[in-house]
Amino acid sequence: MYVLYSLLTFCLFVVVSPYFLYQAIRYQKYIGSLRQRLGYLPISFNIDGEESIWIHAVSVGEALTARALVADLRARYPRLRLYLSTTTMAGQQVARRGVQHVDGVFYFPFDWTFIIRRTLNIVKPRVFVMMETEIWPNLLRLCAERGVKTVLVNGRISKRSFPRYRLVRPFFRRVLQDVDRFCMQSDESARRIVELGADPGRVTVTGSLKFDSLPLPTLSHGRPRDRVLRFFRLSPSRLVVMAGSTVKGEEPAILKAFSRVRLSAPNALLVVAPRQPDRFGEVERLARDAGFVTVRRSNLPIDAEPKADVVVLDTLGELAQLYQIATAVFVGGSLIDHGGHNILEPAVFGKPILFGPHMHNFKEIAETFLANDAAMQVASDRELEDGLLALVTDPVRRARLGAAARALVEANRGAKDKTLRTFAELLPSASVGGVVRPFRVVH
Numbered sequence: 001m002y003v004l005y006s007l008l009t010f011c012l013f014v015v016v017s018p019y020f021l022y023q024a025i026r027y028q029k030y031i032g033s034l035r036q037r038l039g040y041l042p043i044s045f046n047i048d049g050e051e052s053i054w055i056h057a058v059s060v061g062e063a064l065t066a067r068a069l070v071a072d073l074r075a076r077y078p079r080l081r082l083y084l085s086t087t088t089m090a091g092q093q094v095a096r097r098g099v100q101h102v103d104g105v106f107y108f109p110f111d112w113t114f115i116i117r118r119t120l121n122i123v124k125p126r127v128f129v130m131m132e133t134e135i136w137p138n139l140l141r142l143c144a145e146r147g148v149k150t151v152l153v154n155g156r157i158s159k160r161s162f163p164r165y166r167l168v169r170p171f172f173r174r175v176l177q178d179v180d181r182f183c184m185q186s187d188e189s190a191r192r193i194v195e196l197g198a199d200p201g202r203v204t205v206t207g208s209l210k211f212d213s214l215p216l217p218t219l220s221h222g223r224p225r226d227r228v229l230r231f232f233r234l235s236p237s238r239l240v241v242m243a244g245s246t247v248k249g250e251e252p253a254i255l256k257a258f259s260r261v262r263l264s265a266p267n268a269l270l271v272v273a274p275r276q277p278d279r280f281g282e283v284e285r286l287a288r289d290a291g292f293v294t295v296r297r298s299n300l301p302i303d304a305e306p307k308a309d310v311v312v313l314d315t316l317g318e319l320a321q322l323y324q325i326a327t328a329v330f331v332g333g334s335l336i337d338h339g340g341h342n343i344l345e346p347a348v349f350g351k352p353i354l355f356g357p358h359m360h361n362f363k364e365i366a367e368t369f370l371a372n373d374a375a376m377q378v379a380s381d382r383e384l385e386d387g388l389l390a391l392v393t394d395p396v397r398r399a400r401l402g403a404a405a406r407a408l409v410e411a412n413r414g415a416k417d418k419t420l421r422t423f424a425e426l427l428p429s430a431s432v433g434g435v436v437r438p439f440r441v442v443h
Contacts (some may be wrong), residue, residue, distance in 0.1 A: 036107040039118030050082035055124040059091035062131040067215035076102040111136040140178040149426040151181040155210040157192035173197025207415035214348045228318040231300040239268040245341035246332035253381035272312035280314040320345040328391040347405035352398040376402035
Protein backbone atom coordinates (compact mmCIF):
# COMPACT_ATOMS: atom_id res chain seq x y z
CA MET A 1 0.00 0.00 0.00
CA TYR A 2 2.81 2.41 0.82
CA VAL A 3 4.51 1.63 -2.50
CA LEU A 4 1.26 2.38 -4.34
CA TYR A 5 0.82 5.60 -2.38
CA SER A 6 4.37 6.72 -3.24
CA LEU A 7 3.83 5.83 -6.90
CA LEU A 8 0.57 7.79 -7.06
CA THR A 9 2.11 10.86 -5.43
CA PHE A 10 5.06 10.65 -7.84
CA CYS A 11 2.68 10.48 -10.82
CA LEU A 12 0.80 13.49 -9.46
CA PHE A 13 4.09 15.35 -9.13
CA VAL A 14 4.94 14.59 -12.77
CA VAL A 15 1.51 15.82 -13.91
CA VAL A 16 1.69 19.14 -12.06
CA SER A 17 5.42 19.76 -12.56
CA PRO A 18 4.94 21.77 -15.83
CA TYR A 19 2.83 24.27 -13.90
CA PHE A 20 5.45 24.64 -11.17
CA LEU A 21 8.19 24.89 -13.80
CA TYR A 22 6.30 27.71 -15.51
CA GLN A 23 5.81 29.51 -12.18
CA ALA A 24 9.52 29.10 -11.43
CA ILE A 25 10.62 30.51 -14.79
CA ARG A 26 7.98 33.22 -15.09
CA TYR A 27 7.73 34.42 -11.49
CA GLN A 28 10.84 32.92 -9.81
CA LYS A 29 8.57 30.97 -7.46
CA TYR A 30 9.49 27.69 -5.73
CA ILE A 31 13.14 27.82 -6.82
CA GLY A 32 14.47 28.84 -3.42
CA SER A 33 12.47 26.16 -1.59
CA LEU A 34 13.22 23.16 -3.81
CA ARG A 35 16.34 21.97 -1.97
CA GLN A 36 14.56 21.96 1.35
CA ARG A 37 11.55 20.17 -0.15
CA LEU A 38 14.03 17.52 -1.30
CA GLY A 39 15.37 17.16 2.22
CA TYR A 40 18.56 19.17 1.78
CA LEU A 41 18.60 21.44 4.81
CA PRO A 42 21.75 23.45 5.51
CA ILE A 43 24.27 21.61 7.69
CA SER A 44 24.21 24.62 10.01
CA PHE A 45 20.49 24.03 10.57
CA ASN A 46 21.28 21.51 13.32
CA ILE A 47 25.05 21.35 13.26
CA ASP A 48 25.34 19.66 16.67
CA GLY A 49 22.73 17.01 15.88
CA GLU A 50 20.53 17.98 18.82
CA GLU A 51 17.12 16.38 19.31
CA SER A 52 14.08 18.52 18.61
CA ILE A 53 10.34 19.04 18.53
CA TRP A 54 9.20 19.41 14.91
CA ILE A 55 5.90 21.26 14.29
CA HIS A 56 4.37 21.25 10.81
CA ALA A 57 1.87 23.92 9.73
CA VAL A 58 0.67 24.02 6.14
CA SER A 59 0.07 27.72 5.56
CA VAL A 60 -0.60 31.06 7.21
CA GLY A 61 -3.53 30.01 9.39
CA GLU A 62 -1.82 26.95 10.82
CA ALA A 63 1.44 28.82 11.38
CA LEU A 64 -0.36 31.50 13.36
CA THR A 65 -2.25 28.86 15.34
CA ALA A 66 1.09 27.24 16.25
CA ARG A 67 1.90 30.39 18.23
CA ALA A 68 -0.43 29.09 20.94
CA LEU A 69 2.02 26.25 21.68
CA VAL A 70 5.57 27.27 20.83
CA ALA A 71 6.31 29.50 23.83
CA ASP A 72 5.11 26.86 26.30
CA LEU A 73 6.97 24.07 24.50
CA ARG A 74 10.14 26.15 24.60
CA ALA A 75 9.71 26.74 28.34
CA ARG A 76 8.84 23.13 29.18
CA TYR A 77 11.49 21.46 27.01
CA PRO A 78 14.47 23.85 26.97
CA ARG A 79 16.91 21.08 26.06
CA LEU A 80 15.13 20.32 22.80
CA ARG A 81 15.40 22.48 19.72
CA LEU A 82 12.11 23.68 18.24
CA TYR A 83 11.53 23.66 14.48
CA LEU A 84 8.58 24.78 12.37
CA SER A 85 7.91 23.72 8.80
CA THR A 86 5.33 25.00 6.30
CA THR A 87 4.15 23.93 2.88
CA THR A 88 3.28 27.27 1.28
CA MET A 89 5.49 30.27 0.68
CA ALA A 90 3.01 32.59 2.40
CA GLY A 91 3.08 30.33 5.43
CA GLN A 92 6.88 30.38 5.37
CA GLN A 93 7.00 34.17 5.41
CA VAL A 94 4.52 34.43 8.27
CA ALA A 95 6.33 31.71 10.24
CA ARG A 96 9.66 33.51 9.90
CA ARG A 97 8.28 36.92 10.85
CA GLY A 98 5.37 36.15 13.15
CA VAL A 99 6.26 33.03 15.17
CA GLN A 100 8.82 33.53 17.92
CA HIS A 101 10.65 31.01 20.13
CA VAL A 102 11.59 28.63 17.27
CA ASP A 103 15.15 27.66 16.36
CA GLY A 104 14.50 27.24 12.67
CA VAL A 105 11.87 27.40 9.92
CA PHE A 106 11.97 25.28 6.77
CA TYR A 107 9.84 23.94 3.92
CA PHE A 108 8.12 20.61 4.44
CA PRO A 109 9.76 17.82 2.40
CA PHE A 110 8.05 15.75 -0.26
CA ASP A 111 6.57 12.65 1.36
CA TRP A 112 8.86 10.12 -0.30
CA THR A 113 10.85 7.75 1.88
CA PHE A 114 14.38 8.70 0.79
CA ILE A 115 13.61 12.41 1.20
CA ILE A 116 11.93 11.98 4.58
CA ARG A 117 14.91 9.98 5.88
CA ARG A 118 17.23 12.77 4.83
CA THR A 119 15.14 15.38 6.69
CA LEU A 120 14.75 13.25 9.81
CA ASN A 121 18.51 12.70 9.96
CA ILE A 122 19.03 16.47 10.23
CA VAL A 123 16.01 17.56 12.29
CA LYS A 124 16.25 14.59 14.70
CA PRO A 125 12.79 15.00 16.24
CA ARG A 126 11.75 13.41 19.49
CA VAL A 127 8.18 14.44 18.69
CA PHE A 128 6.54 15.35 15.38
CA VAL A 129 3.50 17.65 15.70
CA MET A 130 0.96 17.97 12.88
CA MET A 131 -1.32 21.02 12.90
CA GLU A 132 -4.96 20.30 11.96
CA THR A 133 -5.10 17.44 9.40
CA GLU A 134 -1.62 17.16 7.94
CA ILE A 135 -1.30 13.38 7.72
CA TRP A 136 1.64 12.14 5.65
CA PRO A 137 1.89 8.31 5.48
CA ASN A 138 5.59 7.82 4.73
CA LEU A 139 6.68 10.38 7.31
CA LEU A 140 4.51 8.81 10.01
CA ARG A 141 5.73 5.31 9.17
CA LEU A 142 9.38 6.33 9.40
CA CYS A 143 8.74 8.22 12.65
CA ALA A 144 7.20 5.05 14.12
CA GLU A 145 10.19 2.99 13.00
CA ARG A 146 12.59 5.44 14.67
CA GLY A 147 10.59 5.75 17.88
CA VAL A 148 9.63 9.37 17.16
CA LYS A 149 6.36 10.23 18.90
CA THR A 150 3.67 11.81 16.74
CA VAL A 151 0.69 13.95 17.69
CA LEU A 152 -2.09 15.55 15.66
CA VAL A 153 -2.90 18.94 17.20
CA ASN A 154 -6.02 21.06 16.63
CA GLY A 155 -7.24 18.18 14.49
CA ARG A 156 -10.40 18.31 12.46
CA ILE A 157 -12.09 16.16 9.84
CA SER A 158 -14.55 18.31 7.91
CA LYS A 159 -17.86 17.09 6.57
CA ARG A 160 -16.56 17.60 3.04
CA SER A 161 -13.27 15.70 3.46
CA PHE A 162 -14.70 12.83 5.51
CA PRO A 163 -16.21 10.93 2.53
CA ARG A 164 -12.89 11.18 0.66
CA TYR A 165 -11.00 9.70 3.59
CA ARG A 166 -13.56 6.90 3.84
CA LEU A 167 -12.82 5.86 0.25
CA VAL A 168 -9.32 4.83 1.36
CA ARG A 169 -10.22 3.78 4.90
CA PRO A 170 -8.29 0.46 4.86
CA PHE A 171 -5.07 2.31 4.05
CA PHE A 172 -5.94 5.27 6.24
CA ARG A 173 -6.57 3.00 9.23
CA ARG A 174 -3.05 1.62 8.86
CA VAL A 175 -1.61 5.13 8.64
CA LEU A 176 -3.46 6.30 11.75
CA GLN A 177 -1.95 3.46 13.77
CA ASP A 178 1.36 5.33 13.56
CA VAL A 179 -0.08 8.42 15.31
CA ASP A 180 0.38 8.40 19.08
CA ARG A 181 -2.14 11.09 20.03
CA PHE A 182 -5.02 12.90 18.36
CA CYS A 183 -6.04 16.27 19.88
CA MET A 184 -9.30 17.07 18.08
CA GLN A 185 -11.24 20.33 17.93
CA SER A 186 -14.71 18.84 18.50
CA ASP A 187 -16.64 15.70 19.38
CA GLU A 188 -17.71 15.46 15.74
CA SER A 189 -14.14 15.46 14.44
CA ALA A 190 -13.17 12.98 17.16
CA ARG A 191 -15.88 10.54 16.11
CA ARG A 192 -14.88 10.85 12.48
CA ILE A 193 -11.19 10.16 13.13
CA VAL A 194 -12.18 7.12 15.21
CA GLU A 195 -14.45 5.86 12.44
CA LEU A 196 -11.53 6.20 10.03
CA GLY A 197 -9.42 3.92 12.21
CA ALA A 198 -7.87 5.89 15.06
CA ASP A 199 -7.61 4.15 18.43
CA PRO A 200 -10.27 5.82 20.68
CA GLY A 201 -7.88 5.62 23.61
CA ARG A 202 -5.49 7.95 21.76
CA VAL A 203 -8.15 10.56 20.89
CA THR A 204 -8.84 13.60 23.07
CA VAL A 205 -11.21 16.50 22.47
CA THR A 206 -9.24 19.62 23.38
CA GLY A 207 -11.18 22.35 21.58
CA SER A 208 -9.78 24.79 19.03
CA LEU A 209 -6.31 26.27 19.52
CA LYS A 210 -7.31 29.14 17.28
CA PHE A 211 -8.96 30.80 20.29
CA ASP A 212 -5.73 30.51 22.31
CA SER A 213 -3.49 31.65 19.47
CA LEU A 214 -5.06 35.10 19.43
CA PRO A 215 -3.10 37.69 21.42
CA LEU A 216 -5.38 39.85 23.53
CA PRO A 217 -5.51 43.48 22.36
CA THR A 218 -2.86 45.52 24.15
CA LEU A 219 -2.21 49.22 24.32
CA SER A 220 0.99 51.17 24.83
CA HIS A 221 0.45 54.71 26.15
CA GLY A 222 -3.04 54.64 24.70
CA ARG A 223 -1.99 53.55 21.25
CA PRO A 224 -1.89 50.05 19.73
CA ARG A 225 1.69 48.88 19.41
CA ASP A 226 1.69 47.32 15.96
CA ARG A 227 3.66 49.25 13.36
CA VAL A 228 1.10 48.69 10.59
CA LEU A 229 -1.27 51.15 12.26
CA ARG A 230 1.17 53.98 11.58
CA PHE A 231 0.11 53.73 7.92
CA PHE A 232 -3.57 54.16 8.83
CA ARG A 233 -3.76 57.34 10.91
CA LEU A 234 -7.51 57.66 10.42
CA SER A 235 -9.77 60.39 11.69
CA PRO A 236 -12.14 59.05 14.39
CA SER A 237 -15.18 59.75 12.23
CA ARG A 238 -13.99 57.80 9.20
CA LEU A 239 -15.86 54.55 8.56
CA VAL A 240 -13.68 51.57 7.59
CA VAL A 241 -14.90 48.37 5.93
CA MET A 242 -12.47 45.46 6.06
CA ALA A 243 -12.66 42.54 3.63
CA GLY A 244 -10.19 39.93 4.85
CA SER A 245 -8.80 36.84 3.10
CA THR A 246 -10.86 37.32 -0.05
CA VAL A 247 -10.68 34.84 -2.93
CA LYS A 248 -11.24 35.17 -6.66
CA GLY A 249 -14.85 35.99 -7.47
CA GLU A 250 -15.64 37.76 -4.20
CA GLU A 251 -14.17 41.21 -4.80
CA PRO A 252 -16.79 42.37 -7.38
CA ALA A 253 -19.57 41.76 -4.84
CA ILE A 254 -17.54 43.47 -2.10
CA LEU A 255 -16.89 46.52 -4.28
CA LYS A 256 -20.56 46.74 -5.22
CA ALA A 257 -21.58 46.54 -1.56
CA PHE A 258 -19.01 49.23 -0.73
CA SER A 259 -20.53 51.49 -3.39
CA ARG A 260 -23.81 51.38 -1.45
CA VAL A 261 -21.98 52.11 1.78
CA ARG A 262 -20.41 55.20 0.19
CA LEU A 263 -23.89 56.62 -0.50
CA SER A 264 -24.36 56.85 3.27
CA ALA A 265 -20.72 57.56 4.17
CA PRO A 266 -18.93 59.28 1.24
CA ASN A 267 -15.60 59.29 3.09
CA ALA A 268 -15.66 55.55 3.90
CA LEU A 269 -12.52 53.48 3.34
CA LEU A 270 -12.39 49.89 2.10
CA VAL A 271 -9.39 47.70 2.95
CA VAL A 272 -9.24 44.52 0.87
CA ALA A 273 -6.83 41.73 1.82
CA PRO A 274 -6.66 39.07 -0.92
CA ARG A 275 -5.81 35.62 0.38
CA GLN A 276 -3.31 34.87 -2.39
CA PRO A 277 -0.37 37.26 -2.89
CA ASP A 278 -0.35 36.69 -6.64
CA ARG A 279 -3.79 38.36 -6.82
CA PHE A 280 -2.76 41.74 -5.41
CA GLY A 281 -2.47 43.33 -8.86
CA GLU A 282 -5.73 41.80 -10.05
CA VAL A 283 -7.68 43.15 -7.08
CA GLU A 284 -6.10 46.58 -7.48
CA ARG A 285 -7.29 46.67 -11.11
CA LEU A 286 -10.80 45.55 -10.15
CA ALA A 287 -11.11 48.37 -7.64
CA ARG A 288 -9.86 50.99 -10.09
CA ASP A 289 -12.13 49.69 -12.83
CA ALA A 290 -15.03 50.08 -10.38
CA GLY A 291 -14.21 53.78 -10.17
CA PHE A 292 -12.41 53.90 -6.82
CA VAL A 293 -9.18 55.72 -6.06
CA THR A 294 -7.02 52.74 -5.12
CA VAL A 295 -3.61 52.32 -3.54
CA ARG A 296 -1.57 49.41 -2.23
CA ARG A 297 -0.66 49.24 1.43
CA SER A 298 3.04 49.08 0.48
CA ASN A 299 2.70 52.51 -1.18
CA LEU A 300 1.07 54.27 1.78
CA PRO A 301 3.06 57.04 3.49
CA ILE A 302 3.79 56.47 7.16
CA ASP A 303 1.96 58.53 9.80
CA ALA A 304 -0.65 59.77 7.32
CA GLU A 305 -4.28 59.05 6.57
CA PRO A 306 -4.77 57.09 3.31
CA LYS A 307 -5.89 59.45 0.54
CA ALA A 308 -7.81 56.76 -1.26
CA ASP A 309 -11.18 55.01 -1.35
CA VAL A 310 -9.70 51.49 -1.41
CA VAL A 311 -6.47 50.11 0.03
CA VAL A 312 -5.26 46.69 -1.17
CA LEU A 313 -3.36 45.02 1.66
CA ASP A 314 -0.41 43.63 -0.28
CA THR A 315 1.66 42.68 2.78
CA LEU A 316 1.67 39.47 4.81
CA GLY A 317 1.09 39.08 8.52
CA GLU A 318 -0.60 42.48 9.05
CA LEU A 319 -4.27 41.64 8.56
CA ALA A 320 -4.94 40.37 12.09
CA GLN A 321 -3.73 43.60 13.74
CA LEU A 322 -5.38 45.79 11.15
CA TYR A 323 -8.84 44.46 12.02
CA GLN A 324 -8.86 46.77 15.04
CA ILE A 325 -9.43 49.85 12.87
CA ALA A 326 -12.51 48.32 11.20
CA THR A 327 -16.06 49.53 11.57
CA ALA A 328 -17.36 46.30 10.04
CA VAL A 329 -15.63 43.17 8.73
CA PHE A 330 -16.41 40.71 5.96
CA VAL A 331 -14.35 37.51 6.18
CA GLY A 332 -13.73 36.05 2.74
CA GLY A 333 -13.44 32.59 1.26
CA SER A 334 -17.07 32.20 2.28
CA LEU A 335 -19.15 33.89 -0.41
CA ILE A 336 -17.50 31.58 -2.96
CA ASP A 337 -17.40 27.85 -2.14
CA HIS A 338 -13.92 27.98 -0.66
CA GLY A 339 -14.51 26.87 2.94
CA GLY A 340 -14.22 30.20 4.73
CA HIS A 341 -11.44 31.73 6.80
CA ASN A 342 -10.70 32.64 10.39
CA ILE A 343 -13.37 34.86 11.98
CA LEU A 344 -11.65 34.91 15.37
CA GLU A 345 -9.07 37.53 14.42
CA PRO A 346 -11.62 40.35 14.07
CA ALA A 347 -13.70 38.89 16.93
CA VAL A 348 -10.90 39.38 19.47
CA PHE A 349 -11.16 43.14 18.82
CA GLY A 350 -14.93 43.08 19.29
CA LYS A 351 -15.73 43.81 15.64
CA PRO A 352 -19.07 43.02 13.93
CA ILE A 353 -18.47 40.21 11.44
CA LEU A 354 -20.21 39.05 8.28
CA PHE A 355 -19.43 35.90 6.33
CA GLY A 356 -20.98 33.96 3.47
CA PRO A 357 -22.71 30.57 3.31
CA HIS A 358 -19.57 28.49 2.72
CA MET A 359 -17.82 28.07 6.09
CA HIS A 360 -17.21 24.31 6.19
CA ASN A 361 -13.54 24.74 7.12
CA PHE A 362 -14.65 26.62 10.26
CA LYS A 363 -18.00 24.91 10.72
CA GLU A 364 -18.02 24.55 14.50
CA ILE A 365 -16.75 28.07 15.14
CA ALA A 366 -19.18 29.64 12.65
CA GLU A 367 -22.14 27.75 14.14
CA THR A 368 -21.15 28.84 17.65
CA PHE A 369 -20.98 32.49 16.61
CA LEU A 370 -24.34 32.35 14.85
CA ALA A 371 -26.00 30.54 17.76
CA ASN A 372 -24.80 33.29 20.12
CA ASP A 373 -25.77 36.14 17.80
CA ALA A 374 -22.13 37.10 17.51
CA ALA A 375 -21.90 37.29 13.69
CA MET A 376 -24.05 37.64 10.58
CA GLN A 377 -24.22 35.12 7.74
CA VAL A 378 -25.24 36.21 4.26
CA ALA A 379 -26.31 33.85 1.50
CA SER A 380 -25.74 35.94 -1.63
CA ASP A 381 -24.11 39.03 -3.10
CA ARG A 382 -27.33 40.98 -2.53
CA GLU A 383 -27.51 39.93 1.11
CA LEU A 384 -23.90 41.04 1.54
CA GLU A 385 -24.87 44.50 0.35
CA ASP A 386 -27.90 44.67 2.65
CA GLY A 387 -26.04 43.22 5.63
CA LEU A 388 -23.02 45.49 5.32
CA LEU A 389 -25.21 48.56 4.89
CA ALA A 390 -27.29 47.56 7.93
CA LEU A 391 -24.16 47.31 10.07
CA VAL A 392 -22.51 50.55 9.06
CA THR A 393 -25.74 52.52 9.62
CA ASP A 394 -26.66 50.93 12.98
CA PRO A 395 -24.02 51.54 15.68
CA VAL A 396 -26.10 49.79 18.34
CA ARG A 397 -26.22 46.58 16.33
CA ARG A 398 -22.50 46.82 15.59
CA ALA A 399 -21.71 47.18 19.27
CA ARG A 400 -23.94 44.24 20.24
CA LEU A 401 -22.45 41.88 17.64
CA GLY A 402 -18.90 42.95 18.44
CA ALA A 403 -19.31 42.53 22.19
CA ALA A 404 -20.79 39.05 21.73
CA ALA A 405 -17.92 38.07 19.42
CA ARG A 406 -15.28 39.23 21.90
CA ALA A 407 -17.03 37.43 24.77
CA LEU A 408 -17.08 34.16 22.80
CA VAL A 409 -13.34 34.33 22.17
CA GLU A 410 -12.60 34.83 25.83
CA ALA A 411 -15.04 32.10 26.93
CA ASN A 412 -13.56 29.47 24.60
CA ARG A 413 -9.90 29.76 25.49
CA GLY A 414 -8.36 26.73 27.17
CA ALA A 415 -7.51 24.31 24.33
CA LYS A 416 -3.81 25.09 24.82
CA ASP A 417 -3.68 23.72 28.35
CA LYS A 418 -5.54 20.56 27.38
CA THR A 419 -3.26 20.04 24.40
CA LEU A 420 -0.11 20.53 26.47
CA ARG A 421 -1.31 18.01 29.07
CA THR A 422 -1.89 15.46 26.32
CA PHE A 423 1.51 16.32 24.84
CA ALA A 424 3.12 15.66 28.22
CA GLU A 425 1.91 12.05 28.06
CA LEU A 426 4.23 11.57 25.08
CA LEU A 427 7.10 13.63 26.42
CA PRO A 428 6.88 13.83 30.22
CA SER A 429 7.95 17.02 31.97
CA ALA A 430 8.08 17.66 35.69
CA SER A 431 6.43 21.04 35.21
CA VAL A 432 3.32 19.58 33.61
CA GLY A 433 0.49 18.28 35.76
CA GLY A 434 -3.07 17.13 35.32
CA VAL A 435 -4.68 14.43 33.28
CA VAL A 436 -6.84 14.72 30.19
CA ARG A 437 -9.32 11.91 29.86
CA PRO A 438 -9.30 10.20 26.47
CA PHE A 439 -12.29 10.41 24.18
CA ARG A 440 -14.52 7.34 24.18
CA VAL A 441 -17.00 6.29 21.54
CA VAL A 442 -20.49 5.73 22.93
CA HIS A 443 -22.52 3.22 21.00
